[in-house]
Amino acid sequence: MREQTIGEHLDRLASPDVRVRGSAAALQAAQAAALVERAAALALHTTDAEETMRAARAEAGRMRERAMRAGQAAREISDQSASALDSAEVPLRVAALAADLIGLAGTVRDGADDDVLPYLAAAAASARAALEASAAWVSLLVADGGGRDVRVRMARHLSAVADAEEIVDRARAAA
Structure with a gap:
């Protein structure tokens, strides 16, 4: 994923002949990390x-690298015939x-100027x-009713959506 141009990545996403499972979400996460x-x-x-701020910057850099690795893993799993539960691990x-x-963006927000x-706000969005x-991918992959543990794990992560909305709202209010 790292060596791919943005255009190549978008062509891959647009192609109905290529299976994709989460590489776009991983790229979004990498972008968020770069913005934080x-x-x-x-x-x-x-x-x-x-x-x-130094610690947050370093952690965001590590998170950006993790997101890029997750994107590559998503691509590799898409190219294989993995089980639904195995395929759900990358989006999780x-x-x-x-x-x-989102939590790290909140930490930076609490210590930064307007x-x-x-x-x-862009990072949180x-x-x-x-x-x-990622939640959509997991829902699709475990739609057959299996994977209760997977859905519980995803629900815990989704609780951060409200925090992201608060960061975006605060930026709008400050503008």
Whole structure:
């Protein structure tokens, strides 16, 4: 996924001949991580929470890499004949990552000035999209009624959607 151009990725997503299971959600999560990383970097010199921003920036960078690896794993699983429960693991990882990114965006928001709120709102919206897309994949993959544990895990991650909405709303109010 890392070596693929954006155009190639979009062509793959658009093709009805290629199975995709979560690579778009992973890319959304990677984008969210990059935006949190940017917001933390911008906030480094405009806040008293410099140590928090450095830690958030580093963590967002690690999360971006995890999202890219998840996207590659999603692509590899799509190319295989994996079971529904095995195929659900990647979107569950992306959902967990997206929920964590929303939490990290909230941490940066709490220590940053209003000028970084647009980046955090975009990050939260992207992470929310990754989370909701992952939930859609999981629902599709375990639609036969199996996978109760998978649905319970996903429900825990989906609780972060309200936090993402709060970050977006705060940015709108500050504008």
